[in-house]
Amino acid sequence: MPQKKMFLGLTITDGYGSNNEAWRRADVDPSSYTNLDVAVRNAQAAERGGFAFLFTPDFPAVRSNVARSTIQNTMDPMLTLTVIARETERIGLVATGSTTFQEPFNLARQFKALDVLSHGRAGWNAVTTSDPYVAANYGQPVADRNDRYRRAHETVQVVQALWGSWEKDAWVKDQESGQFIDMDHLRPINLQGEYVASRGPLAIPPSEQGQPVVFSAGGPSPDMLALAGRYSSAFITEVWTIPEAQAQRAAVRDAARQAGRDPDEIKFVVGLMTTVAPTVRAGLDRRLSLAGDVTPQRVLQLGQMFGLRLEPGRLDEPLSAQELAAARPSDDPRAESALEVARQGWSVRDVLAHGVIDYHPVTVGPGKVHADHLQEWFEADAADGFWISPDVYHDGVDAFVDEVVPILRERGIYPDGYSGATLRDHLGIPDQYGADPRIAGATAT
Ligand SMILES: Cc1cc2nc3c(=O)[nH]c(=O)nc-3n(C[C@H](O)[C@H](O)[C@H](O)COP(=O)(O)O)c2cc1C
Numbered sequence: 001m002p003q004k005k006m007f008l009g010l011t012i013t014d015g016y017g018s019n020n021e022a023w024r025r026a027d028v029d030p031s032s033y034t035n036l037d038v039a040v041r042n043a044q045a046a047e048r049g050g051f052a053f054l055f056t057p058d059f060p061a062v063r064s065n066v067a068r069s070t071i072q073n074t075m076d077p078m079l080t081l082t083v084i085a086r087e088t089e090r091i092g093l094v095a096t097g098s099t100t101f102q103e104p105f106n107l108a109r110q111f112k113a114l115d116v117l118s119h120g121r122a123g124w125n126a127v128t129t130s131d132p133y134v135a136a137n138y139g140q141p142v143a144d145r146n147d148r149y150r151r152a153h154e155t156v157q158v159v160q161a162l163w164g165s166w167e168k169d170a171w172v173k174d175q176e177s178g179q180f181i182d183m184d185h186l187r188p189i190n191l192q193g194e195y196v197a198s199r200g201p202l203a204i205p206p207s208e209q210g211q212p213v214v215f216s217a218g219g220p221s222p223d224m225l226a227l228a229g230r231y232s233s234a235f236i237t238e239v240w241t242i243p244e245a246q247a248q249r250a251a252v253r254d255a256a257r258q259a260g261r262d263p264d265e266i267k268f269v270v271g272l273m274t275t276v277a278p279t280v281r282a283g284l285d286r287r288l289s290l291a292g293d294v295t296p297q298r299v300l301q302l303g304q305m306f307g308l309r310l311e312p313g314r315l316d317e318p319l320s321a322q323e324l325a326a327a328r329p330s331d332d333p334r335a336e337s338a339l340e341v342a343r344q345g346w347s348v349r350d351v352l353a354h355g356v357i358d359y360h361p362v363t364v365g366p367g368k369v370h371a372d373h374l375q376e377w378f379e380a381d382a383a384d385g386f387w388i389s390p391d392v393y394h395d396g397v398d399a400f401v402d403e404v405v406p407i408l409r410e411r412g413i414y415p416d417g418y419s420g421a422t423l424r425d426h427l428g429i430p431d432q433y434g435a436d437p438r439i440a441g442a443t444a445t
Contacts, residue, residue, distance in 0.1 A: 005415050006378045006408070007052035007385035007426060009094065009236075009269065010397065012080065014070050015039055017396060018273045018358075018389035021290040023070050028394045033071060039080055040087045042397050049401030050417055052426035053092030053123060055236065055387050056080060057217070061133035078110050085118035092423035094123035094215055099152035101129055101138045105198050107155070108162035111212045112204045120208030120422035124159075125215040125236065128152045128227070147195070149223040154193035156214065156231045157435060161189040163211040164434015165201035209422035210433040220248045229255025230439050233429045234267045236387060238360055240333040245270055245382035260438045267427055270383040271360035274370055275391045276399035283364035284353040287391065293352045301357055302348065305335040315349040318342070337361070360389065367403030374404075375413055385427075 015032030016022040023030055032038040043054055056077035064072075074080045077095035085093055093114060097107045107124065115122035128148045129135070135142045143151070170185035189200035216228035217236035228235050235252045239245040245268070253263035277283035287293055296312035303310030307328035308319075319327070319342050327342070329335035338356035346354070355362025363370045377383045390396025408414035418426065 003412050006374065006383070006413055007267075008049070008414075009053045009055045009385065009387040010042070010046040010051050011387055011389040012039060012042065012054045012056045013072050013074060015042070015393060016070055017392040017394070019287070019290050019391040020069050020292045022392040022394075025290065025392060025394065028392065032393075034075065036080065036083045038393070040084055042393050043084045043088050043091060045397040045401055047088050047091040049405040050415055051091055052385065053094045053423060054081070054084065055094045055125065056096060057125075058096035058098070058127075059131055059134055061131065061137050063131065063133045078114060081114060081122075082117065085114065085121065090121070090418045090421065092121045092123055092213075092426055093118055094125055094213075094423075096125040096127055096217070098129040098134070099126050099155040100143060100148050101134065101140075104155045104158035104196050105162065105202070108159040108202050109204065111159075112163055112202065112207070115207040115209065115212045116204060118207075120210075120424070122207070122212040123215050123234070123423055124212045125217050126152065126156055126231070127217055128224070145223065149227060151195040152227055153230075154196050156227075158189070158191050158193070158196055158198050160211070160231070160435045161191055162198060162200050162202040165189050166203065166205050168206050168433060171205050206433060209424045210431055213423050213427065213429065220251050225251055225255040228252060228266065229261070230259040231436070232266055234269055234385075234427060236269045238271050240337065240361055242377060242380050242382045244333055245377065246380065249382060249384075261436075265429055267384040267429070269385045269387055270377060271389065272370075272373065272386050273355060273358055273360045273362045273389045273391065274396065274400055274404075275355075275362070275364040276367065276370065276396060276403050277364070278366060280365035280369065284350050287353045287355070287364065288349070290391070293355060294349055298352050298357055299348060302338065302352060305330050305332050305338055306342070310348065316347050318345050318347050367407050370400070370404045371407035371411065374408065375411060378413060
């Protein structure tokens with residue numbers, strides 16, 4: 001039996017990197033946010049490394065004080081990925097689209113158009129947006145959770161029905177006979193739900209993969225699991241430990257099973273933030289030169305994670321033997337791995353520079369460090385694939401492709417190249433056109 005292989009995705013946001021200070025580095029174009037050549041270059045580098053997809057999260061709002069930090073979002077995911085589609089050949093293009101604020105007809109139209117123009121490489125990350133800044137931009141309060149999820153079920157059902165409404169053999173385009181469309185195969189869907197509705201049909205033919213692949217991103221709440229279990233082919237998540245990831249992956253697979261699907265049809269995708277450098281020390285110095293990791297608040301937070309009182313100015317010494325013996329990791333899922341780093345004897349500054357308080361696990365150092373992490377998680381059934389966020393994209397994507405990917409390939413746990421042309425091929429998920437006949441209509445009728 002061929003060995004199971006992991007897949008990788010690359011996060012695409014504002015073009016700078018996952019480190020807040022990436023935009024300030026002298027070799028980084030400070031206009032990367034609007035310079036699509038930068039996005040294209042990053043996409044081409046990821047494609048060179050055989051990445052299965054690019055992933056653009058989307059929070060269309062100014063959500064924090066951006067006086068000194070960047071926007072951390074693309075200007076517009078669909079337009080960015082459309083530009084990238086024209087400059088790449090294989091890599092999948094996964095954009096986020098809100099089931100809370102967007103109309104299903106718009107979603108169906110834009111995503112299927114992206115799928116057709118990219119020759120079957122599009123994915124839709126269907127999110128139940130709950131961010132108050134985003135809601136305000138749509139002139140609305142944050143909707144009640146129950147309403148958001150009911151609307152999400154209806155929206156995905158209507159979108160998938162619209163995708164299938166131009167049936168596979170509808171487009172005759174016979175110049176001789178003059179028949180353009182076989183109207184028996186281009187039909188309205190006439191769906192009317194409680195929240196959304198559409199008559200259809202959608203005037204877009206199938207792509208090389210039929211229709212876009214549906215993704216979910218979120219935490220494992222029962223509502224989210226029920227949604228993803230029914231419709232999604234990939235579940236993007238943030239987890240810090242292998243046991244946490246194993247439990248979530250099992251829950252996601254179980255949700256698919258309960259919806260009458262094969263659990264292998266939904267892939268579990270875990271985040272990783274990377275700093276690739278010749279040595280761990282060089283990687284820590286690279287991170288420290290960007291600041292961000294080391295602030296007085298983070299020293300205090302680290303102390304809380306260890307159940308210790310750490311003074312904010314206490315940066316240059318490691319934890320003493322007594323402190324390490326007294327340390328009790330808090331409930332924070334990052335606490336145990338942070339303590340492991342502290343036990344290696346790093347100073348408080350260097351412990352923080354390992355990214356122990358970041359929003360995903362962080363790996364720092366030569367290619368082997370990153371490859372070991374990915375292999376350990378993959379072989380523990382904690383992930384089917386990973387979404388990678390390099391610290392500074394300018395050189396971080398190429399470094400990952402040149403230093404990490406060859407090791408993964410050597411170890412036989414990562415494909416040598418693309419074996420197919422579509423996103424479905426890269427993820428190893430089955431064909432689907434229109435709604436999944438195994439999933440009974442929940443709310444839309
Ligand atoms: C890894 C991850 C990525 C997410 N990406 C987005 C996103 O791009 N846009 C968005 O509006 N919400 C995003 N979310 C938020 C979720 O879709 C969801 O709305 C949020 O976790 C609130 O949960 P709830 O809807 O179950 O209350 C993301 C969540 C996670 C964990």
